[in-house]
Amino acid sequence: MSLLVAWQLKDRRVLIVGGGEIASQRMDSILVTDASIAVIAPEHRLNSRARQLIACHHARITHHDRLFLGPSELHNIDMVLTALDDPERSREIVLMCRDARIPVNAADIPDLCDFYFGAQIRDGPLQIMISTNGNGPRLASRIKERLQRALSGGEGEAITKVGRLRTLLKQKAPGIGGDQGRRRMKWMTRLCNEWELEDFAQLDNAMMKSLLEDGWEKDRIPSLQDVGGTCSTRRYHQNFHSTIPLAVGFFVGVFTTALITFFRHRK
Amino acid sequence: MSLLVAWQLKDRRVLIVGGGEIASQRMDSILVTDASIAVIAPEHRLNSRARQLIACHHARITHHDRLFLGPSELHNIDMVLTALDDPERSREIVLMCRDARIPVNAADIPDLCDFYFGAQIRDGPLQIMISTNGNGPRLASRIKERLQRALSGGEGEAITKVGRLRTLLKQKAPGIGGDQGRRRMKWMTRLCNEWELEDFAQLDNAMMKSLLEDGWEKDRIPSLQDVGGTCSTRRYHQNFHSTIPLAVGFFVGVFTTALITFFRHRK
Known part of the structure; x- marks a missing residue:
């Protein structure tokens, strides 16, 4: 089993090696944090999403138009994410990271990862992560949907x-x-x-x-109304869930009874 | 904002410095993972829970009955968690970890942490972590309760x-x-x-x-019943939520109509 943690990336530098679909997903993940990002990938290997992200976030993403050269690329780097099609090259980079004691994730090669990404829900400062410990990413998304339904969005x-x-x-x-x-x-x-x-x-x-x-100052807990707020939205929401079946039940009850009474009268 | 990740601790060694309440919470957290644990704390500083955990899990927890001596304690260690009452000593240990490039969490000193723990839900291989990015641990527990209600437990x-x-x-x-x-x-x-x-x-x-x-083998998706299962539990659960308000509504409807009919007849 993994240890789920919230990694701090303030004033840290994350290196992403690669420029394809997974690389751009990684950029998205890291842009949410406070880290600055270095991307190493030849220009022609960047997909359109990666190009767009690099262009839009030039203050945070530095693109190096080249292949990963060697251990010197790891200078001043605090985390490495490889997103390459070449598992052999990924493995070599992971080993360099191990030598330099830099945490590393190698896309699609779980055995080489110091950490995994999981399904995530984000709402402002709220972050929720769902991990199935490698037992099925699709199940993680289904559980994510289930959890999302439980959240009000507020x-x-x-x-x-x-x-x-x-x-x-x-x-x-x-x-x-x-x-x-x-x-x-x-x-x-x-x-x-x-x-x-x-x-x-x-x-x-x-x-x-x-x-x-x-x-x-008075060591008490005023109500929302006391400080000028209006009635609680959540309670309304919760009650609303029961309102429809309650109403349906009521009308079915009225209708049934009325029908029975009507036919008894006709006799 | 943090980066939520599932940290891999297979074949890794986690050092916990301290033996009080937070130290024993940390032992609990790490025991869930695959890591082996070293605890450095003088015997008389261990609380009863820490003592109990060390006794019950002697195959996984090694206790060193001493104060933290210095950088030599970090040999072969992959993660450090300090749980000391002394913030100055914590800070010194954190600096040693930084030198050795070992990820470290210092209890109660967020500024010194490479990572934070968050509110967690666990169910077998399913792990869910809730982080409010330091904006309120109590809110994290309330959101946890909300999420737990959305889970069936299965x-x-x-x-x-x-x-x-x-x-x-x-x-x-x-x-x-x-x-x-x-x-x-x-x-x-x-x-x-x-x-x-x-x-x-x-x-x-x-x-x-x-x-x-x-x-x-036939490239199709059989139903649960096809392979010998009984009807879906989840659907039953979901429907059950509406059954009670539906029934209540029905009986209120019957009662109201009957009452009206009764009084109209008496006139």
Whole structure:
């Protein structure tokens, strides 16, 4: 079994070797992170998507129009992704990475990978990864679909707002750790437990201010309505799921009873 | 934003520095993987859970009853997790890891981490990780609960069975890549698309054999019933969600109509 982790790529440099379909998928994956990207591939080997990404993100992607030369290419590189049609060349690059102790993923050669990519769901700062430990990528996508149906689509926005609220709270009550830190964490946890996730998405600056003044300073958890919000969207959603069968059942009930009554009267 | 990856720890050695609550959580996380574990912590600093894990998993966990001495401790180590109360010592260890180019996570010091852990769901070979990119661990657990409700609990078993089926298919039709490989992948994808996830959980060896004989060899996708399975559990589950509101609606409808009829008759 693998260890699922969130790898930090801030101020890091990722090297992608290759320019085809998988290489451009890798560019997409890395563009989501904070890393800068180096692509090594002869110009004529770039597919249209790769060309487009390199052109649109020239501040983040540096393209080197050549074949991978050797260990010198790994200077100042923190992660390597090979996406080549040539498994032998991939293997050689992986071995150079091992020597230089650089984490490496070789597309289509699981045995050579330090890490795998999995099916992913992204919504703003929310990232979800699904791994079947190599037992079937198609199943991972099906589970992804199942999970997506469980999400309201408001989670990312809610997380962003909670992050901003936490920053404001830290400005109001600064200090790392200690009593203040514990009190802050406790209040945030209570708030996150009592509010619906989607309620946070409604928070604007004025509401955050009033939440901190009426909530944090008085050591209580105001309701969304208390700070000027409208009723919870999530609860509405959840109830809505039952509304249709409830209504259908009701009308079938009315109709059946009316029918029975009608025929009994005719007798 | 982070890059979510499934890190491979087969034949790898993970060092945990510390013996308290977080250290024992880390042991739990790593025990799920294939790695062997070294724990460096003075005996008297181990909490009861750490003691228990070291005793129960002595084949996988080696305990070194001492403080972390220096760079020599990192010999043959592939990943380091510090779980110390002393941030200064943690920082020193992290710097040694950087020199040795070993990925490191320092508990409670996000700035020093090469990777983070996130909220996780596990079911056999299925692993799901939820990351809010540091915007709130409590929110990650709430999203985890939401996702868990969307899962039937049969996914892990289904994935295991699909893995076994794929192995049997590879034995029947061996070869890496090429036409055979493409045909195998195509058939598996069709099967995974047409069957409900939970249907796979029912497969035993005899059913797998008949699935390959009636399906793969004739290039078709038999139904679960064709290979001797019973009706799909998942569909039943999904329908069940609407059954209760449907029934409630029906009885309310019957009751309302009956009541109206009754009072109209009394007039």
